[in-house]
Amino acid sequence: MQVKAPDRAAAEHPVRPDTPDRRPRTPTLLRRSRTLQGMAYAAPTAVFVAVFFLLPLLLVGQMSLSDWPLLAGDRGGNAPENYTDATDSTLFWPAVRFTLLYTVLVTVVLLGLALLLALLVQESRPGAGFFRTVYFLPGALGLASASLLFWGLYSPSTGPLSRTLERLGLVDDPVSFLGTPTAALLSTVFLVVWKFAGFYMLILLVGLQRIPHEVYEAARMDGASPGQVFRSITLPLLRPSLALSLLLCVTGSLLAFDQFFVLTKGGPDNSTVTVVQLIYREAFQRLNLGTAAALSIIVLAALLLLNVLQFRGLRHADES
Amino acid sequence: MGSTAGPAGTAHRLVTGAIALLAATTLVTACGSGAGGSDDGGGGDGTSAGGVDDGATLTMWTRAATRPQSEALVEAYNAAHKNKIELTVVPTDDYQAKVGAAAGSKDLPDLFASDVVFVPNYTSSGLFADLTERLDALPFADKLAQSHIKAGTYEDKKYVVPHTLDLSVLFYNKDLYKKAGLDPEKPPATLAEWDRQARAVDALGGGVNGTFFGGNCGGCGVFTWWPSVWAAGDDVLNEDGTGAQLASATAKKVYDTYRGWVKDDIVAPGARDETGVTWTGVFPKGKVGVMPMPSTTLGLMPKGLDLGVAPIPGPDGGKSTFVGGDAIGISATSDKADQAWNFLAWSVGDKAQVDVVAAHKDVVARTDLASNKHSEADPRLVTINELVAEGRTPYAMKFGQTFNDPNGPWLTLMRDAVFGDGASVDKNNDAVTASLAD
Numbered sequence: 001m002q003v004k005a006p007d008r009a010a011a012e013h014p015v016r017p018d019t020p021d022r023r024p025r026t027p028t029l030l031r032r033s034r035t036l037q038g039m040a041y042a043a044p045t046a047v048f049v050a051v052f053f054l055l056p057l058l059l060v061g062q063m064s065l066s067d068w069p070l071l072a073g074d075r076g077g078n079a080p081e082n083y084t085d086a087t088d089s090t091l092f093w094p095a096v097r098f099t100l101l102y103t104v105l106v107t108v109v110l111l112g113l114a115l116l117l118a119l120l121v122q123e124s125r126p127g128a129g130f131f132r133t134v135y136f137l138p139g140a141l142g143l144a145s146a147s148l149l150f151w152g153l154y155s156p157s158t159g160p161l162s163r164t165l166e167r168l169g170l171v172d173d174p175v176s177f178l179g180t181p182t183a184a185l186l187s188t189v190f191l192v193v194w195k196f197a198g199f200y201m202l203i204l205l206v207g208l209q210r211i212p213h214e215v216y217e218a219a220r221m222d223g224a225s226p227g228q229v230f231r232s233i234t235l236p237l238l239r240p241s242l243a244l245s246l247l248l249c250v251t252g253s254l255l256a257f258d259q260f261f262v263l264t265k266g267g268p269d270n271s272t273v274t275v276v277q278l279i280y281r282e283a284f285q286r287l288n289l290g291t292a293a294a295l296s297i298i299v300l301a302a303l304l305l306l307n308v309l310q311f312r313g314l315r316h317a318d319e320s
Numbered sequence: 321m322g323s324t325a326g327p328a329g330t331a332h333r334l335v336t337g338a339i340a341l342l343a344a345t346t347l348v349t350a351c352g353s354g355a356g357g358s359d360d361g362g363g364g365d366g367t368s369a370g371g372v373d374d375g376a377t378l379t380m381w382t383r384a385a386t387r388p389q390s391e392a393l394v395e396a397y398n399a400a401h402k403n404k405i406e407l408t409v410v411p412t413d414d415y416q417a418k419v420g421a422a423a424g425s426k427d428l429p430d431l432f433a434s435d436v437v438f439v440p441n442y443t444s445s446g447l448f449a450d451l452t453e454r455l456d457a458l459p460f461a462d463k464l465a466q467s468h469i470k471a472g473t474y475e476d477k478k479y480v481v482p483h484t485l486d487l488s489v490l491f492y493n494k495d496l497y498k499k500a501g502l503d504p505e506k507p508p509a510t511l512a513e514w515d516r517q518a519r520a521v522d523a524l525g526g527g528v529n530g531t532f533f534g535g536n537c538g539g540c541g542v543f544t545w546w547p548s549v550w551a552a553g554d555d556v557l558n559e560d561g562t563g564a565q566l567a568s569a570t571a572k573k574v575y576d577t578y579r580g581w582v583k584d585d586i587v588a589p590g591a592r593d594e595t596g597v598t599w600t601g602v603f604p605k606g607k608v609g610v611m612p613m614p615s616t617t618l619g620l621m622p623k624g625l626d627l628g629v630a631p632i633p634g635p636d637g638g639k640s641t642f643v644g645g646d647a648i649g650i651s652a653t654s655d656k657a658d659q660a661w662n663f664l665a666w667s668v669g670d671k672a673q674v675d676v677v678a679a680h681k682d683v684v685a686r687t688d689l690a691s692n693k694h695s696e697a698d699p700r701l702v703t704i705n706e707l708v709a710e711g712r713t714p715y716a717m718k719f720g721q722t723f724n725d726p727n728g729p730w731l732t733l734m735r736d737a738v739f740g741d742g743a744s745v746d747k748n749n750d751a752v753t754a755s756l757a758d
Contacts, residue, residue: 156590268536
């Protein structure tokens with residue numbers, strides 16, 4: 001009787017616990033259940049990404065390979081005509097050059113000013129909160145609204161800026177803020193810097209406040225000058241915030257549209273046409289979605305490449 | 321038997337065909353005359369408006385540029401009919417894009433007006449329902465502004481009726497004319513006179529300028545410069561709208577005059593930057609002598625401004641105008657075409673044209689109503705109304721991308737010709753032709 005008991009146990013548990021085959025295993029049903037649970041959790045996001053990102057992307061890809069007029073018409077394939085049409089446009093390369101120039105200009109001026117503002121309001125001195133709010137306020141305004149506001153200000157016939165300058169005796173004739181290519185570019189850059197400096201200041205301010213005070217105190221005790229502190233402590237420790245700002249600023253500038261659409265409409269003399277304006281023009285002026293889609297794919301590819309390079313560069317800098 | 325079967329069958333088919341034809345004709349006539357629907361007395365001449373007025377709700381789009389006129393017509397129609405129209409006003413710059421996107425998704429409203437220059441693009445793309453029979457059945461069909469009808473005719477089918485007419489005419493400030501020693505009752509009859517009068521007013525100084533124009537606005541250019549070319553008997557486009565004739569000797573004379581104004585500072589500040597948004601806001605301030613403007617702005621002028629209106633002259637005389645504004649049609653996807661036609665037929669009827677359009681100091685869409693009780697009270701309106709028959713509406717499938725696009729080739733031509741030295745007009749004209757034939 002006593003001998004039979006283990007035999008029964010062995011019959012019930014044929015796999016010995018001290019052998020590999022006898023390790024406890026999650027029952028298949030449970031594993032499947034967990035997998036299904038995980039999939040259920042991920043499903044809403046997956047559906048969201050599929051519907052709102054992947055499908056439109058696929059549709060744009062299909063459009064870019066088809067003759068797809070906005071109005072009624074045949075929608076047959078015509079690859080790669082849309083791509084060649086897009087790059088053959090006399091406005092394409094000037095628009096690429098202008099967008100790059102604008103991006104460099106805005107990025108340098110905007111991030112430089114934002115960093116300066118962040119440094120000015122970094123300390124919790126009396127009034128610092130007020131200035132932080134004031135600097136950030138333009139950021140709360142929509143870009144199209146801000147552009148319209150500046151369009152009114154810049155107008156030589158109805159705007160107050162030109163008249164004020166004339167009354168102050170600083171100029172003799174009405175100032176044409178958007179009348180020449182250089183003036184139009186600089187006037188738009190001024191608007192964008194005014195609008196976004198506070199926003200980037202906020203990002204950099206968070207970064208500055210994450211730098212431990214002890215590091216600054218140690219540097220001061222070692223006799224470091226303010227310049228040395230800035231170069232050797234502030235800038236290196238601020239790198240993650242700077243990297244984020246750089247990424248946002250460059251991407252945003254390469255996709256510039258609203259401000260030019262409202263302020264200059266690409267003028268004067270097509271001198272301020274950006275690549276996104278070209279997409280808009282193909283789609284809604286020339287009513288040709290195929291070429292617009294091809295341009296969109298080209299811009300997407302360029303942005304992907306640029307972002308990958310930026311990430312790689314930043315990671316390399318972090319590692320070194 | 322067999323021999324009689326043929327003739328008997330043929331006769332039977334002929335009789336059946338005749339009956340069917342008669343029935344179809346009756347139906348068409350009924351549709352056109354309104355026998356199938358209620359009569360609302362759209363015409364003061366006793367003719368019916370046609371269509372159906374059964375209390376349907378119709379959707380309609382119009383662009384912001386002609387909002388006041390559309391709103392006035394819709395309000396008057398809604399007040400007197402069972403059908404109700406819900407009007408949506410779309411920003412002018414976004415209109416073409418909105419129509420295009422809605423057409424792509426088959427989501428067009430029942431009725432939509434369009435800047436008449438874009439109509440050929442829409443008719444050729446099948447966006448409008450065919451109105452040929454309904455329109456021809458109107459007793460005043462041949463009195464409707466023919467330039468709009470022509471713009472809305474594609475492959476011999478008519479798709480639109482005139483909705484709001486906007487003509488380019490010269491506005492001149494009589495007070496400034498008096499101060500400058502000019503006869504306020506003698507507006508310029510030639511481009512050379514216009515030049516002399518603008519310069520005389522400009523010489524007054526003190527913030528007064530001779531003239532003004534939208535120098536960064538392609539649409540403003542076609543609207544106000546082309547009539548000077550037409551007035552000389554020349555044309556600006558070939559018949560099918562695929563070739564530009566904008567480098568003609570007459571056109572160059574027009575550019576030269578404008579270039580002279582820019583060079584000698586006769587133009588009010590801001591012309592170089594003017595994209596068309598504030599273009600019509602300069603003259604009402606009372607500081608500009610003479611400039612071409614849309615006729616629709618007459619009703620919006622300040623009460624104290626003593627102004628005269630005149631046709632746009634050519635270099636050596638003649639007169640013309642750009643018959644612009646909006647034409648309107650029923651969208652091809654609408655399932656309330658009969659109700660929509662009830663509005664369209666009413667809108668071009670005597671009552672609507674006189675009591676709504678003319679009362680609003682706007683241009684009537686019919687040449688037989690050019691002189692009416694409202695226009696007779698203001699001779700300026702008669703001048704404008706009578707110009708409808710003299711003016712033109714250019715026809716081109718690629719009009720928008722060529723002439724209205726701020727990055728299109730016409731604006732380059734305009735600006736080079738006026739703000740530059742004018743040497744590249746011929747080359748730019750080729751670019752315009754390439755865009756038209758694209």
